[in-house]
Amino acid sequence: xxxxxxxxxxxxxxxxxxxxxxxxxxxxxxxxxxxxxxxxxxxxxxxxxxxxxxxxxxxxxxxxxxxxxxxxxxxxxxxxxxxxxxxxxxxxxxxxxxxxxxxxxx
Ligand code: H2B
Numbered sequence: 001x002x003x004x005x006x007x008x009x010x011x012x013x014x015x016x017x018x019x020x021x022x023x024x025x026x027x028x029x030x031x032x033x034x035x036x037x038x039x040x041x042x043x044x045x046x047x048x049x050x051x052x053x054x055x056x057x058x059x060x061x062x063x064x065x066x067x068x069x070x071x072x073x074x075x076x077x078x079x080x081x082x083x084x085x086x087x088x089x090x091x092x093x094x095x096x097x098x099x100x101x102x103x104x105x106x
Pocket of ligand 1: 058059060061074075076077078079
């Protein structure tokens with residue numbers, strides 16, 4: 001079971017090193033990344049796979065989609081910070097995106 005407790009600064013720095021495409025949000029404790037897919041169908045397929053994961057691990061993204069663009073913000077609302085669940089979700093998003101048609105390389 002992945003922990004929903006808040007990562008300390010050292011654990012967060014280590015997690016970010018392993019997630020080079022993700023940045024810290026400027027406004028609040030959250031991870032964020034933009035994905036660009038070839039079209040809406042590819043973006044929606046990606047979001048669908050992530051939605052199923054979100055339900056399975058009971059951890060849900062904040063996200064925005066327009067056509068092939070998907071912007072994801074990950075934070076753990078229950079603890080007011082970034083947890084291992086956000087890191088798990090980010091890794092899965094990277095893996096699903098790597099297997100999807102893209103508009104251009106990330
Ligand atoms: N998703 C995210 N991103 N953060 C949470 O704290 C969270 C969640 N909490 N999904 C879950 C649901 C919680 O509200 C339920 C009751 O387990």
